Amino acid sequence: MKEKMLTRLERDRLSARVKALEEAAATAAAAKDAEKASGGEDMSAAAGATAPPLKKTTQKKKTTGAAAALPTDMENPFWNVRFEPADVKNLGLTKTFKGHSLAVSAVALHPTKPVCATASDDRTWKMWALPDGELVMAGEGHRDWVSTVAFHPKGLHLASGSGDATVKLWDFQSGTCALTFKEHTHAVWSVAFHLHGDLLLSASLDHSARMWDIVSQRCRTTFRGHVDSVNEVVWQPYAAALATASSDKTVSVWDARTGLCAQTYYGHYNSCNGLAFNLRGDTIASCDADGVVKVWDVRMVAERLSIDVGPHPVSALAIDRSGELVACASDDGRVRVHSLTDGSEQANMLAHDDAVQSLAWDPNGKFLLTGGSDKSFRLFG
Numbered sequence: 001m002k003e004k005m006l007t008r009l010e011r012d013r014l015s016a017r018v019k020a021l022e023e024a025a026a027t028a029a030a031a032k033d034a035e036k037a038s039g040g041e042d043m044s045a046a047a048g049a050t051a052p053p054l055k056k057t058t059q060k061k062k063t064t065g066a067a068a069a070l071p072t073d074m075e076n077p078f079w080n081v082r083f084e085p086a087d088v089k090n091l092g093l094t095k096t097f098k099g100h101s102l103a104v105s106a107v108a109l110h111p112t113k114p115v116c117a118t119a120s121d122d123r124t125w126k127m128w129a130l131p132d133g134e135l136v137m138a139g140e141g142h143r144d145w146v147s148t149v150a151f152h153p154k155g156l157h158l159a160s161g162s163g164d165a166t167v168k169l170w171d172f173q174s175g176t177c178a179l180t181f182k183e184h185t186h187a188v189w190s191v192a193f194h195l196h197g198d199l200l201l202s203a204s205l206d207h208s209a210r211m212w213d214i215v216s217q218r219c220r221t222t223f224r225g226h227v228d229s230v231n232e233v234v235w236q237p238y239a240a241a242l243a244t245a246s247s248d249k250t251v252s253v254w255d256a257r258t259g260l261c262a263q264t265y266y267g268h269y270n271s272c273n274g275l276a277f278n279l280r281g282d283t284i285a286s287c288d289a290d291g292v293v294k295v296w297d298v299r300m301v302a303e304r305l306s307i308d309v310g311p312h313p314v315s316a317l318a319i320d321r322s323g324e325l326v327a328c329a330s331d332d333g334r335v336r337v338h339s340l341t342d343g344s345e346q347a348n349m350l351a352h353d354d355a356v357q358s359l360a361w362d363p364n365g366k367f368l369l370t371g372g373s374d375k376s377f378r379l380f381g
Helices: 002-025 028-037
Strands: 042-045 093-098 104-109 115-120 124-129 134-140 146-151 157-162 167-171 176-181 188-193 199-204 208-213 218-224 230-235 241-246 250-255 260-266 272-277 283-288 292-297 302-308 314-319 325-330 334-339 345-350 356-361 368-372 376-380
Touching: 104 368, 104 376, 115 146, 115 368, 124 146, 124 157, 157 188, 167 199, 199 241, 208 230, 208 241, 241 272, 250 272, 250 283, 283 314, 292 314, 292 325, 314 356, 325 356, 334 356
Parallel strands: 104 146, 104 356, 146 188, 188 230, 230 272, 272 314
Antiparallel strands: 042 134, 093 376, 104 115, 115 124, 124 134, 146 157, 157 167, 167 176, 188 199, 199 208, 199 230, 208 218, 230 241, 241 250, 250 260, 272 283, 283 292, 292 302, 314 325, 325 334, 334 345, 356 368, 368 376
16 A cells, blocks of 8 residues: 555656646746645634634744753653553444545544544544534645644644645644644654654654654654654653654664664564554554564563454554553454453454554543544544
8 A cells, every 4th residue: 555655656746846847937927826826724613514714824934043852751650550441341332423535544632622633535634522523623734645643732733744745733723734844755654742742753654753843843853774664653651762663564762862773673574554652651562564463571672472463454553541451453444452461352343344544542541532444433432
């Protein structure tokens, strides 16, 4: 699928070059009119129905030399806290929402409010109130499918990544796209905010991950070392480290302060599609296209467990707040929940009519949110 996407991107780039040459032959006035007619990046608010687009505004680049502070290792407040595992035995479909015209590629939960965001191949992201599924806001501006979304820790912004190779930051208060980062050369698969919100990570098909400085509005660090697409990037909780999963079959841990790879985990035999840290930050779970989930001990730098969830590829996973359960999104439309202690299967649900592409646990452990290729997102509680 990624090879097809890469071919599509190359085709679009060639088309864009031809178009640029044609526009160069036109007069300056005609070029200006064409730029105005190309449309803007709008966010529209709605309550059960789509509302008119909000007024577009232009974000001025900052001229100060201010920059966000680099992350530091902090004391993890959840290190000695134990949460009860999610009650997966009684987990069942609560509601199905159909709000996109194409596949739902990603879901994300608001850090403080009963709100979720969805990303879709229809080039839009949308924000919904839970549990009723009322449309709160929608964002249009990407020129290709939207592959990922993530809420700012304070809940006032949303980051999105797209097949158009851009990362966008959306401001809920002004109702506009506040920033666009264009340094990636191929599709962006994953974005993740640091705990403090001033630094944003992205992972791309161009074999790199990048750290963006929201304060200075520039790329702060580029993490290079993978030899294939970087499919997911996540921050280690309360630490200065991040982890990446790649199609080169490896998982790497990086120091955000130096930009250097601190550790690489080998053991997958196919493309690594997703990964997640537990809340304590001492365990990483990763999944691959063979349907295998591997559990890594961060402190021992070793594989702790291998779980066969196949035979279908696992595209995403999420660890519940107890750190004892991992939910796996499978291409056969099912969500399987396994124990991170012994690998035993705790639940097996038919979640979607097509491949499950994304999932997220409620921070309070009460429900599971999923998104699928059947154009829907679903709530299990």
